[in-house]
Amino acid sequence: MSLTLLNVIVAVVIAIAFAAANAAYLVWAERRGAARIQRRPGPNINGPFGLLQPPLDGIKLMAKQLLIPGGADKVLFIAAPVLAMFPAIMSFVTIPFSDSIVAKNMNVGILMIFAFASMGGMSLLFAGWSSRNKYAMMSSVRAVSQAVAYEIPMLITTITVVMIAGSMDLMEIVHQQSASILHWNIFPLLGNSHNILMPFSFLIFFTCTLAETNRAPFDLGEAESELVAGFHTEYGSMGFGLFFMGEYANIVIGSCMTVILFLGGWSCPFGLFPGVWWFLLKLYLLIATFIWIRWTFPRTTIYGLLNLSWKILIPLSLFNLLFTAGLIKVF
Amino acid sequence: MVAYFSEIYNGLISLFIGMGITFKEFFKPTVTVSYPYETLTMCERYRGHIELIENEDGNPNCIVCGLCQRACPSGCISLAGEKPEGEKKKVLTKYILDFTRCSLCGSCVESCNFNAIEYSKEYNLASTRKEDFIFDLLARLEDRNK
Amino acid sequence: MSSPIQLQPDETFILNVGPQHPATHGVLRVKMEMNGEYIVDAETVIGYIHRMHEKMGEVKTYPQYLMNLSRMDYLGAMGYSHGHVLVVEKAAGIEVPERAEYIRAIMVELNRVASHLFWFGAFVMDLGGFSPLMYALQDREYILDMMEAVTGSRLTYCYFRFGGLYNDIDDDFISAARRFIPRMRKSLKKYHKLVTGNIIFHKRLEGIAPLTKEMCRKYGASSAVARGSGINFDVRKNEPYSVYPEFDFDVPVYHECDSLARYNVRMEEMEQSLRIIEQGLDKLPDGPIMPKKKPKLIKPPAGDYYQAVETARGSFGIRLVSDGTKTPYRLKLRSPTYSNMHLFDEACRGMMIMDALAFMGSLDLVIPEIDR
Numbered sequence A: 001m002s003l004t005l006l007n008v009i010v011a012v013v014i015a016i017a018f019a020a021a022n023a024a025y026l027v028w029a030e031r032r033g034a035a036r037i038q039r040r041p042g043p044n045i046n047g048p049f050g051l052l053q054p055p056l057d058g059i060k061l062m063a064k065q066l067l068i069p070g071g072a073d074k075v076l077f078i079a080a081p082v083l084a085m086f087p088a089i090m091s092f093v094t095i096p097f098s099d100s101i102v103a104k105n106m107n108v109g110i111l112m113i114f115a116f117a118s119m120g121g122m123s124l125l126f127a128g129w130s131s132r133n134k135y136a137m138m139s140s141v142r143a144v145s146q147a148v149a150y151e152i153p154m155l156i157t158t159i160t161v162v163m164i165a166g167s168m169d170l171m172e173i174v175h176q177q178s179a180s181i182l183h184w185n186i187f188p189l190l191g192n193s194h195n196i197l198m199p200f201s202f203l204i205f206f207t208c209t210l211a212e213t214n215r216a217p218f219d220l221g222e223a224e225s226e227l228v229a230g231f232h233t234e235y236g237s238m239g240f241g242l243f244f245m246g247e248y249a250n251i252v253i254g255s256c257m258t259v260i261l262f263l264g265g266w267s268c269p270f271g272l273f274p275g276v277w278w279f280l281l282k283l284y285l286l287i288a289t290f291i292w293i294r295w296t297f298p299r300t301t302i303y304g305l306l307n308l309s310w311k312i313l314i315p316l317s318l319f320n321l322l323f324t325a326g327l328i329k330v331f
Numbered sequence B: 001m002v003a004y005f006s007e008i009y010n011g012l013i014s015l016f017i018g019m020g021i022t023f024k025e026f027f028k029p030t031v032t033v034s035y036p037y038e039t040l041t042m043c044e045r046y047r048g049h050i051e052l053i054e055n056e057d058g059n060p061n062c063i064v065c066g067l068c069q070r071a072c073p074s075g076c077i078s079l080a081g082e083k084p085e086g087e088k089k090k091v092l093t094k095y096i097l098d099f100t101r102c103s104l105c106g107s108c109v110e111s112c113n114f115n116a117i118e119y120s121k122e123y124n125l126a127s128t129r130k131e132d133f134i135f136d137l138l139a140r141l142e143d144r145n146k
Numbered sequence C: 001m002s003s004p005i006q007l008q009p010d011e012t013f014i015l016n017v018g019p020q021h022p023a024t025h026g027v028l029r030v031k032m033e034m035n036g037e038y039i040v041d042a043e044t045v046i047g048y049i050h051r052m053h054e055k056m057g058e059v060k061t062y063p064q065y066l067m068n069l070s071r072m073d074y075l076g077a078m079g080y081s082h083g084h085v086l087v088v089e090k091a092a093g094i095e096v097p098e099r100a101e102y103i104r105a106i107m108v109e110l111n112r113v114a115s116h117l118f119w120f121g122a123f124v125m126d127l128g129g130f131s132p133l134m135y136a137l138q139d140r141e142y143i144l145d146m147m148e149a150v151t152g153s154r155l156t157y158c159y160f161r162f163g164g165l166y167n168d169i170d171d172d173f174i175s176a177a178r179r180f181i182p183r184m185r186k187s188l189k190k191y192h193k194l195v196t197g198n199i200i201f202h203k204r205l206e207g208i209a210p211l212t213k214e215m216c217r218k219y220g221a222s223s224a225v226a227r228g229s230g231i232n233f234d235v236r237k238n239e240p241y242s243v244y245p246e247f248d249f250d251v252p253v254y255h256e257c258d259s260l261a262r263y264n265v266r267m268e269e270m271e272q273s274l275r276i277i278e279q280g281l282d283k284l285p286d287g288p289i290m291p292k293k294k295p296k297l298i299k300p301p302a303g304d305y306y307q308a309v310e311t312a313r314g315s316f317g318i319r320l321v322s323d324g325t326k327t328p329y330r331l332k333l334r335s336p337t338y339s340n341m342h343l344f345d346e347a348c349r350g351m352m353i354m355d356a357l358a359f360m361g362s363l364d365l366v367i368p369e370i371d372r
């Protein structure tokens, strides 16, 4: 596939549309889901099942004035929300949704996604620093230490998977799992590895995804009961909207990665009819779990969060890495 | 070492238990009332603002004794009456309730010995103007009779 | 985990939490001197919702003041009214029929459950879990509906009168209350599974904000704050009033002194309140709800009277100094959260802001009640 300029533009436009549509309707799904959990109806007035709520909210946000607080660093203040959205969209470009649906497959796809993911922390730092608000500042400091702490176990677990697959190419990783559910990296009873610890790796990876995307119970950056709204305290209008979309886009990326690395991508559990629908089904099931978790648990503390990462997740994932390396050597 | 792993294990189990509970709640019916579209009927004893009670002739029961005015802790009732020629009883000519100060305590209704005031069941009383809450209860009574 | 760090005097900054901050649940302002996330010093600033309840007590006649007490603490209004009617009855020598006292106790306990439910929900929400609040409110709604059918309002009941009650309870109320008890017990089990057992919740509360017995004594803390620190004090047991001696109930006391202990005390208090309600409904005598002889105008003889009651928030004391006229000479309201709140300044030093705000939640503050 030769990469022409047109190709890239089309891919980026589709990625933006996909990210925006997802963000909008995930907000809707989250509100409806949360409401159901709390035995309320949720947004149900605008349109059937309240489906018009997200676009109307979007219009409302766009109609508002973008206020820049006095004393704020204007450039960074405006750049931060854009920067929150940008890496997520770039990551979509390399994610394979099925055998054929991928904008640009790269043999180092994983590296690229992680590279962009670590930029997310930067946007939070910019937002917190530039708003000239103590709450925002505290939140952004938290967010950065959180991002640093959770990237490590996440990468270690990813390396485990990469070792099993022997490739950094996302397509290749999925192909190796495609035979049946028993070849998936989460239950690798058949296939390349016979690592019985992989379910734990999956849990570690999933936890890290929650933390990386600043989702409850690790939403310390937002922590509305302490830091008001965290790093986006001072943002209104579409600035806030972009942060929101960025957050949901990140959730989609994180879930995509989980699906690809552990749940066999677009392959079917029984080896039949592989295709994009399986990918989307798994993806949205995972996202539903995200929502479900958010509305169940209280928030952790910042030291609880760092303890979890440094004392539990990193040692366990390191152990699993060594274990896997040993297994690969033996078999 | 054992404590370390048992804590992780127990912690995980507790998280799954919590998720199980919210999962069950997810499928239960909603319990809320979507307010402007559905409303609840107010209960029998609901204490709204006060309203005059009329007798069979359509005149207020009130005999202008002023007990309610004196009982009110916030001084929101102002009333006046006059004695028409040849009549024994006073007739109410003015009964103003300043609802901005009323605390819905019910002292007025309790102090009235002549069954002349009662609680209304009205609760949709929002307004942006203060004057909307100065109720002329006599006028309201006439409105009701129309 | 919360050891204060040595720092230069100019390395701190002031953080204004409140008067409009999601964690203060009202208009409390806390001026915190922070070193990063650590609190170096804190100062609570109150008075944003001061309404002169004590002064009003001096200018209003006794019956006119009745409704003020339910406006102090909007979550547990019954308990406060109870204190007021008891002290005036003591002063004016009014006999209360037994049925009225039983109904009062039932109402106060129901209100205590409602108040604790709200606290439970709000507390977990402070910690970031939103759903438990909604579940708690569902149960609370049940209580409020029940009380509304009897008293005519949902929050500011103004239900007690000197000598008795405003109106009697009916069979509907009794059967609703009987249905409520098993329902509430089931919900409590759910809360324990969903929240109490949760590891995140545990980690956030265990060992956080230890309050020593001495400190609780020094500040005059009461309610779960004192009982979570091992002080076995409950006005209902220690200075019995009303018909509480007739009931068989326990006072939960925990010795861990941390936020979790305070949480556990309140959760257990709900169970004990349910027991009291159950017994109250069983023992409820027939009879009038207002005394036969009641002075038309309440004019207690000159003197000094005091009555303490155990409200949902702690021991509420009301001191009435009468000069024999129809208005009191002085009416002092000793509000329990006022004392509980002042612990915060001293106890939160060296804590992280997250823990401090969780600690504040465990104190169960109701701001209008502090400011009066």
Ligand code: SF4
Binding pocket: B050, B071, B072, B073, B074, B075, B076, B077, B097, B101, B102, B103, B104, B105, B106, B107, B108, B109
């Ligand atoms: S309800 Fe109370 S405050 Fe309102 S008018 Fe009657 S006595 Fe006055």
Ligand code: SF4
Binding pocket: B061, B062, B063, B064, B065, B066, B067, B068, B069, B079, B111, B112, B113, B114, B115, B116, B117
């Ligand atoms: S107490 Fe009753 S009769 Fe007397 S003035 Fe008031 S409403 Fe009229």
